[in-house]
Amino acid sequence: MPNEPVLALRGISKRFGAVQALTDIHLEVRAGEVVALVGDNGAGKSTLVKAIAGVGPADEGVLAWQGKPVEIARPHDAQDLGIATVYQDLALCDNIDVVGNLFLGREILRAGVLDEVEMERRARELLSTLSIRIPSVRIPIASLSGGQRQTVAIARSMLGEPKLVILDEPTAALGVEQTAQVLDLVERLRERGLAVILISHNMADVKAVADRVAVLRLGRNNGIFDVRTTSQEEIISAITGATDNAVTRRKARSGEAAK
């Protein structure tokens, strides 16, 4: 079933008090596809991600996981389905080495004792399949650069064998080379047949790795574009609402009147 979306959102709405944060959002992600989620500050990207990850469930709408409607009320539900989320603050322990961080909270035991050998073997295997380069798996996270930390955090999310990975601003605050490393990793996730939702502010990154771009503006869908056939300017104007001129406004108004 190559065409069935791993995750489909239909009519997702979310309200915080007087603020309508999300209104009737539609989004589909397929296996082996990178969907970039872009939008200005306050467009509702984080709210949408929280709804998918179970941190802040949606008020209305349907989440369909591999075609079946599901309820995601807690982060645990999302993890059980196979949704891994890497948040912007990576939540790694600086003082523990790479292997320890990868397996933090799900250590492999052997007769009740940490099985460092098996964990190191699995860590090396995982890092090498993702072609992640770090100085050593036995140095503390504090010694790694920002990009290397990001790759470790992403690799960590892979341990649960997810089907969908959500990356929240993975390249923010990274240098050129480090950004390249992270983007390489995103491509490798896609090659392994995972669905990826990538939140980013950086159009160059989006153009480089994403297949489709979903634009949110003021809590609404503002177009889903194919990256190959869309220019950067078109996407940016969808984000900023530069298309929002007198003509479109009149159209919208007449549309509302027709309802």
Add this chain to the structure above:
Amino acid sequence: MSTRLDKTNDAHGGEGTGGGGGSNKAPAGPADAGPVAKDAVTVVDPRLLVRQEGFKGYLNEFVRKMRSGDLGAVPVIVGIAVIWAVFQWKDSAFLSPKNLSDLSILIGGTGMISVGIVFVLLLGEIDLSVGSVSGLAAATLAVLNVREGVPEGVAVIAALAVGAALGAVHGFFFARIGVPAFVVTLAGLLAWNGLMLQVLGTTGTLGIDDDSFVRMLTDHYFSQLIAAYGAATVAVAGFFLAQFLDSRRRKAVGIPSRPLSEILVRTAVLAVIVYAVAWRLNEYMGLPLALVIFVAVLVTLDFVVRRTPYGRKVIALGGSVEAARRAGINVVAVRISVFAISGLMAAFGGLMIASRIGSASQQAGTGNLLMEAIAAAVIGGTSLFGGRGSVWSAMLGMLVIGSISSGMNLLGVANSVQYMITGAVLLAAVVIDSVSRRTQRSAGRG
């Protein structure tokens, strides 16, 4: 990282090893580092740490660690060597079998308390109540056993339980209610000291019978020659076997392992130290039970910290509470348990001290006992900021403090000078820690 890295790579390719100091300092990567630098992954980065096989690689690694500020226990061990050399030069009685044997017993009591402190420091917190808790535990034992006539075993268990329970109370107020540990344990320092005075009542000092089990803790020696040498052999053989089996298992699954030469060198160093200690102890009265207990506790708790899921949770909490919470670690439970361990070890230490003195007095657990216990953990190399340290630092730090006080007593130096010197040593230890951490950061090994 690829498992098959080029072996000919220099083990320490440049001093600035690691991927640059921080994210703002983009490393001089390949020139074509565009958004998608696919070719980059196939090239072995010259900055990667590749440990050479064999003994030379071990030496190189050691030198690299020293230069980048990863000093480990080296400063303390050098410090102990210097202190011993100076005192031995001033007074040849310092390294005499009797003095060393007494020292090994002396460090046990405060050392036990210090072990509990190490746990709390690993969490990034502090426990100021351990002195009072140790005094209260000793008083509990003495009152129950000597005054009330409760069987000694029951009294010992009760004293230890009191320590653990009081620690858990501190932990509860800290972890559940959110009161800073500093304040909770400061309150404990005052309150438990008051409770101890009340429990002891008007009699003040309660002597412990000379032939009791508690007295035996510090005045029993395994006087047969074989005891000390046997224990030393067990320790060395155990160390070698553990390292060798681990290395073999690593080799079997194809991940880097310690070469046999390195294991042999480590074992040899340990063997020299352990057999020298055994020889000196046998020159006097044999292997003291107190030392056996102390080392057994250290080995056990070191294992708990480094090799069990529980220890990993403690260290994770010391590194980042948020990361630990998201990894599904029960933060409140771990915090309470660590304070309970601290209380338990304080009670244990209190019993050892009461055993050495032969009584539970109103002065027990007061004075500079608390400060010595904290100083020992820090001098031994456990960070005050959480997440870094080892249980063994309690022993190393106590060796420094105990050696200074024992040497000064031999030389007839006044207490006033001892305190000043111990203070200076503590400062030096923290300075070394801070400087080495700064070096580590600039070498990309924060």
